[in-house]
Amino acid sequence: xxxxxxxxxxxxxxxxxxxxxxxxxxxxxxxxxxxxxxxxxxxxxxxxxxxxxxxxxxxxxxxxxxxxxxxxxxxxxxxxxxxxxxxxxxxxxxxxxxxxxxxxxxxxxxxxxxxxxxxxxxxxxxxxxxxxxxxxxxxxxxxxxxxxxxxxxxxxxxxxxxxxxxxxxxxxxxxxxxxxxxxx
Ligand SMILES: Cc1cn([C@H]2C[C@H](O)[C@@H](COP(=O)(O)OP(=O)(O)O[C@H]3O[C@@H](C)C(=O)[C@@H](O)[C@H]3O)O2)c(=O)[nH]c1=O
Numbered sequence: 001x002x003x004x005x006x007x008x009x010x011x012x013x014x015x016x017x018x019x020x021x022x023x024x025x026x027x028x029x030x031x032x033x034x035x036x037x038x039x040x041x042x043x044x045x046x047x048x049x050x051x052x053x054x055x056x057x058x059x060x061x062x063x064x065x066x067x068x069x070x071x072x073x074x075x076x077x078x079x080x081x082x083x084x085x086x087x088x089x090x091x092x093x094x095x096x097x098x099x100x101x102x103x104x105x106x107x108x109x110x111x112x113x114x115x116x117x118x119x120x121x122x123x124x125x126x127x128x129x130x131x132x133x134x135x136x137x138x139x140x141x142x143x144x145x146x147x148x149x150x151x152x153x154x155x156x157x158x159x160x161x162x163x164x165x166x167x168x169x170x171x172x173x174x175x176x177x178x179x180x181x182x183x184x
Pocket of ligand 1: 166
């Protein structure tokens with residue numbers, strides 16, 4: 001298993017060791033001991049799964065304290081562009097984003113600490129996404145930022161004119177209009 005730190009401190013890309021044979025393949029997606037050795041020592045308490053079709057954009061989402069969440073994201077079927085935006089007030093990389101293609105083929109995972117807004121776009125015909133969270137869902141603590149906030153300038157790698165976005169996400173504020181509430 002390979003753990004790679006990203007340009008935005010706290011984000012880690014994880015690539016498993018895959019054992020292929022005539023039956024197919026096997027890999028460990030999560031190994032508490034190996035994750036702990038690499039500084040990822042959270043207790044994951046909730047697994048979420050969603051399925052979406054091409055051009056869907058979910059995000060950008062986060063939960064505030066005391067329900068701020070660490071997320072460990074991977075793809076079971078298809079391909080997504082996974083995006084994490086640094087919204088830690090005072091961070092030298094505040095407002096910057098990192099994106100990585102997570103696919104069922106490359107089996108990469110992205111570890112996203114609290115203090116990041118998370119979203120993804122679906123690059124394949126459909127995609128099933130699974131993510132572990134270290135804190136429970138709490139509706140009152142939910143926050144979000146517009147996926148097409150010009151200040152973030154995220155390249156979602158899908159046609160934004162045809163993007164499928166939830167009615168909740170289309171109403172989200174710009175980063176500059178919600179930053180004062182942030183507590184992680
Ligand atoms: C996130 C979540 C939603 N729900 C419910 C609320 C709602 O009725 C329904 C769909 O919720 P949403 O529209 O918020 O689902 P979605 O837009 O897929 O939200 C998710 O987006 C990605 C990018 C994330 O990072 C996640 O943390 C989460 O915010 O599921 C739960 O019951 N538990 C949960 O943990």
